[in-house]
Amino acid sequence: MVTRQEDFSKWYLQTIQQADLMDYSPVRGCMIFKPNGYELWEHIQANFDKRFKEEGVRNAYFPMLIPESFFTKEKDHIEGFAPELPWVTEAAGEKLEERLALRPTSETMIGHAYSKWINSYRDLPLMLNQWANVFRWEKRTLPFLRTSEFLWQEGHTAHATGEEALDRTMRMLQVYKEVIEDVLAVPVFEGEKTPSERFAGAMNTFSVEAMMQDGKAVQAGTSHYLGTKFAEAFDIKYLNSNNEHVHAFTTSWGVSTRLIGSLIMVHSDDQGLVLPPKIAPQQVVFIPVGPWQKNPAIMEQINEWNQALQAKGVRTIIDDSDNRPGFKFNEWELRGAPLRIEVGPRDLENKQAILKARDLSEKETVAADQVVDRVLAELDIMQSRLFDRAKAMYQENxxxxxxxxxxxxxxxxxxxxxxxxxxxxxxxxxxxxxxxxxxxxxxxxxxxxxxxxxxxxxxxxxxxxxxxxxxxxxxxxxx
Amino acid sequence: MVTRQEDFSKWYLQTIQQADLMDYSPVRGCMIFKPNGYELWEHIQANFDKRFKEEGVRNAYFPMLIPESFFTKEKDHIEGFAPELPWVTEAAGEKLEERLALRPTSETMIGHAYSKWINSYRDLPLMLNQWANVFRWEKRTLPFLRTSEFLWQEGHTAHATGEEALDRTMRMLQVYKEVIEDVLAVPVFEGEKTPSERFAGAMNTFSVEAMMQDGKAVQAGTSHYLGTKFAEAFDIKYLNSNNEHVHAFTTSWGVSTRLIGSLIMVHSDDQGLVLPPKIAPQQVVFIPVGPWQKNPAIMEQINEWNQALQAKGVRTIIDDSDNRPGFKFNEWELRGAPLRIEVGPRDLENKQAILKARDLSEKETVAADQVVDRVLAELDIMQSRLFDRAKAMYQENxxxxxxxxxxxxxxxxxxxxxxxxxxxxxxxxxxxxxxxxxxxxxxxxxxxxxxxxxxxxxxxxxxxxxxxxxxxxxxxxxx
Incomplete structure (x- = not known):
């Protein structure tokens, strides 16, 4: 077992392997999201999706294959992405007349659609998002953080004025900041990218950046103000109130499965994954200890608490497998379950349970009639504690x-x-x-x-x- | 406006266009799912996903690109799919050493992974699902029903015995039947496909088939018993309790965005989309009528009902746009909103509202204090009514x-x-x-x-x- 201090990169790979989050695939740079890893993405997705809908953004789905001619319409865009594109050149036994790129992002495909859908100022603003797989053929890859195929969301909006589009660009950056800080408990640095670091084809790119425990940065989310560049390239025009055909102003913004990587590199420790309660697939794990199979009152007590917590919307699991408690403790620590509750014969006798928060070394004895309330409170407290701890780590570095x-x-x-x-x-x-x-x-x-x-x-x-x-x-x- | 009777195919295309569900794309056979169409998929997805999880199936995500050598491992499989595959042959400016197919389905990629993950009977059963885009390069395409890229779920399970695998195959067919009948209100015929209609590489394929209003069939979902064919091709073996390495038995099963097409062809009418309440993005639309802008009590009354219904989990929308009521009625009929509630000055005076179910010609007057209860009841009744109507249409044909x-x-x-x-x-x-x-x-x-x-x-x-x-x-x- 290598520690963060000894070798941070090795520690990261070890941590995601031991938590069984992913596997490598035979296709260069493409990874498999195993259920434990994909579940993190499902929770990240659900939180962002809810916020996007609150912002009035609707989901859609656009074709993955993009004709080569689309890319060449925006000069900066093709220059930026050309080196990373995979191409479909044959289908159904025939060579295609035009190569089709696997989308690295969809400004071009969506720009083409918007030019058909937007005609009048009444069609604006148009605010869509899609959850999709995208491809960027990377030379050096790292699970979750840099892979040739990854999962993401890409929002694309069109507006009547540059001011409104810029407002939306900044607003979505704030939504990113809110969800990443509130749900992932990852503090971020918000700001504007320099021109050389801009998205290919953007007027301005804004980012939220997170600091990993080794002091390195992960660009956690980006929001782009595209001005009329894509509107000009794809002829997105609307009839304004003066009866003139003018270009719309567009934006795009995205977060991806990179967030899983940064989540891990910010919070986890030498014992394995540490997950903030709001994102953890299982928030509480119950583990019966001692000769619990012979003492059915133990599982009865656990079931009672389990039901009470589930009724409050807490994601719980009971580990009643045949493995020994020590093995289970270790397994659930590796997997990052925020809270563990141990119940044995002595606890039953003393009307208590043992509570262990994943990020604290001390165990806590909780009176039986306090267990549900204490767990609910501790989930909140732990969420803040992880954020504060990350913030302190940032300050230090x-x-x-x-x-x-x-x-x-x-x-x-x-x-x-x-x-x-x-x-x-x-x-x-x-x-x-x-x-x-x-x-x-x-x-x-x-x-x-x-x-x-x-x-x-x-x-x-x-x-x-x-x-x-x-x-x-x-x-x-x-x- | 063409009717179903005049030209069913034209009527279908007209219906999905007028409900603004989709658009064509510049890539052959690939369609755009517009927000109104994608929302249907989101609700279909949510219902299936919940049921899969109840069955103990977990979600994962596997790479989209499949090396050509994987396909050739299972003879029937490659024969069946070869004519429809698009291929990536170049990436990042270089020709690839091996062509990579855009997945038409993932038995091969997942078979490869399962051979690594399954070692002992303790690893079984392994039951995973993925929500993904897939490609089958179709010659003749039809929106939702047959497209070159489509969205689906594919479940893949591995078991210790053939009996258990066959049970799972049949069980998932039942889950499909339950959700399609209960949520989409589409009755299905369940049965086994003949050998010539089997999935390429399956021992047995079972299907649920739906009947459209023109009497034609849509294969709404399929579940395949693969025996040990893929286990042999991909070397999926486990150590049984006799300490022998033996092949696992596998299954796969899928439903896709075709369901949207069949949903429409079963229920919709000459006035546009008809959606069963359980799948409708908006279940109830409130439309103020008469000089409502001058009479704020109308919107107050609507807001009160709206809040009460939302609190009961009903998906509602208030259409307070400037369009005339007749325009709005037509628009929401085209879009298939199950229930419409009209409120005008006279209704306010008479302490009532006008309720119109999308599939009935008569309007109903409902006492103000009964509106919430009546809507809740009618959503249930309408769901059954649409199922029964479809069933009657089946009987007739x-x-x-x-x-x-x-x-x-x-x-x-x-x-x-x-x-x-x-x-x-x-x-x-x-x-x-x-x-x-x-x-x-x-x-x-x-x-x-x-x-x-x-x-x-x-x-x-x-x-x-x-x-x-x-x-x-x-x-x-x-x-």
Missing amino acids: MYTNINTLEELEAHIADCEAQGKPAGFVLAGWDGTEASEDLIKERTGFTTRNIPFDHAYGQKDTCIVTGKPAKETVWLARAY | MYTNINTLEELEAHIADCEAQGKPAGFVLAGWDGTEASEDLIKERTGFTTRNIPFDHAYGQKDTCIVTGKPAKETVWLARAY
């Missing part, structure tokens, strides 16, 4: 006093020597791609995003050139 | 007294002359593919399935050869 590339290099060397994460570094940036390239070349750090506010400070000079800083940016290594 | 091919031909000619459906015909069959071929050649009818019981009678002689019948089968034209 954020650096705001680094002002030159040399200082950044020294900081990284220092962290490596001490075996601690180099984390997120707040830096001044002169706004040039040359500076970004140099930062990356010398340190492996990339610009994550430009924070919306200056809560963590503002830099006057560029970390590379020493010239006046155009922006203050977060730098980090990233997955 | 089932023929059990046809004994020779000549009689079948005469029957078809007679129905055509009278402008009525030729329907389902119960026939004796000698068990040969030659007879099936001849029936098809002469009449366009195909064997649908062999009923499990003889509730509709049993035939002694083959409809083609006059020889002793081996089986009694349902014949029909099919989508």
Whole structure:
């Protein structure tokens, strides 16, 4: 068993294997989502889907295969995605006249549809989302975080004005922040991507970035303001109230199964998966201990609590398998069940149960008539505790006093020597791609995003050139 | 506006267009599921998913791309699917060493995984399902019913014994029957497919078949007993209690977005979509009539009922758009909302509302204090009424007294002359593919399935050869 400290990458792979979340497949970079892993996605999906619908976004489904000619309509878009596309060239025994790409994202297909569906200002705003599989042929892959096929949602909206479209772009970023922080208990850094890190074809890309326990970043969600670029490429026009045909303004935004990877890298520990209660497939596991098979009162007591909790909407499970309690404890720790309740003959006698929260080392004795209330309360408390703990970890690994590339290099060397994460570094940036390239070349750090506010400070000079800083940016290594 | 009687195919396309369920796409045979259409799928999905989970089946997700070598492992399977496969041959600018098929179904990919995951009898049964897009490159396509890309679920189970696997095969067919009849209000004929109509690679295929209003059949769901054929091809073995490595027995079963097509063809009428309440995205639509904008008490009354119904879990919508009531009535009829409630100044005065069920011509006046209860009751009654109506339509179009091919031909000619459906015909069959071929050649009818019981009678002689019948089968034209 390797620890996070010893080798974070190995620890990650070990953790997802031992929790039985995934398996590799014979197709390069494509993974199998096993039931334990897919269940996490089902809960993530349900939470986002509910929020999207509250925002007035409706679901739809668009064809997966995209004609090559669609990609070439938006120059930046094809340039950005061409290197990663798989192509269907034959079907039903015949060579196709035009190659069909496996969608890496659907702006082009949806742009084509919107151009047919949008005619008047009465058709706007049009706000659709789809849950789908997408393909980006990756060279180096990592389960959940970077795979050739992955699952995601992509929202696509069209609006009458740029202002309204930009508002929607920002609003969906807030929805991402809310769900990721509230449900996944993963704090995020929100801000705008630099031009070189923008989505291919976007005017502006905004992101929420999460910090893993090794200090590296995961781009957890992105929201793009596309201006009229795709509307021009696909001829999405509407008749405005002045009777003029004008281009609509569009947005797109997505989160993917990467979220599973970041969820794990933020919360889990050397004993296995740690899951926030709101996302855990099983929130409470009951484990009878001692000679419980001979003492039916134990299972009667467990069944009573189990029913009471299920009636309150808690996702529970009773592990009444033949394995020994120690084996079960370990198994459910590896799988990240938030709360464990042990009940044995002595507990029955003392009218109590033993409660163990996955993230705490101490067990707690709870009076029998308090078990249901205590569990309900602890699920809430644990959810906040995991968020607060992640927030504290972020604080520890954020650096705001680094002002030159040399200082950044020294900081990284220092962290490596001490075996601690180099984390997120707040830096001044002169706004040039040359500076970004140099930062990356010398340190492996990339610009994550430009924070919306200056809560963590503002830099006057560029970390590379020493010239006046155009922006203050977060730098980090990233997955 | 074409009627069902005038041209059923045109009527179907008109109905789905006017309900705004779908659009065509630039990729051959691939359709767009617009929000109104996709919502139907979301409700179908939710109902099946719940039932699968009750059966102990868990969801997972497997890669979409299947190496060509996988297909060639099961001879019948590749023969059956080869003519319909699209292939990825290039990715990221390079030609692939091996072609990758877009999955038409996942027995091969999942068989490969199961061979790794199943080692001991303790690993059995293994019961997984996936919700996914699949591809079958069709020559002639029809929205929802036959498209090159479609959405479905595919369940795959592995068992220690053939008996248990066969039980599971039959059990899932029953789950299909239950949900399709209970939720979609579509009665089904259950039975076994003839060998020539089996799933490629199956030992036995069982189906539930539905009858459309034009008398043609839609295969609504299939469940396959695969014996050890895929276990042998993919080396799925387990150590039994005698310490021997033996092959597992597998099953697979699926329903798809075809269900949307059959739902429409069974219930809808010349005024547009008719949806059973259990599947309808909006079950009740409130429409204020008269000068309601000047009379705020109308919307207050509507809001009160609306909230009371939503609190009872009813899916409601208030159409407070600026359109005229007649326009709204028509729109919601086209879209198939089961119940419409009209409220105007006179209704307010008389303490009443006007209730209109989509499938009845009469309107009903309901006392204000009875509206909530009456709506709840009517949703149930309408659900049964649609099922019963479909059942009656089936009865009218089932023929059990046809004994020779000549009689079948005469029957078809007679129905055509009278402008009525030729329907389902119960026939004796000698068990040969030659007879099936001849029936098809002469009449366009195909064997649908062999009923499990003889509730509709049993035939002694083959409809083609006059020889002793081996089986009694349902014949029909099919989508």
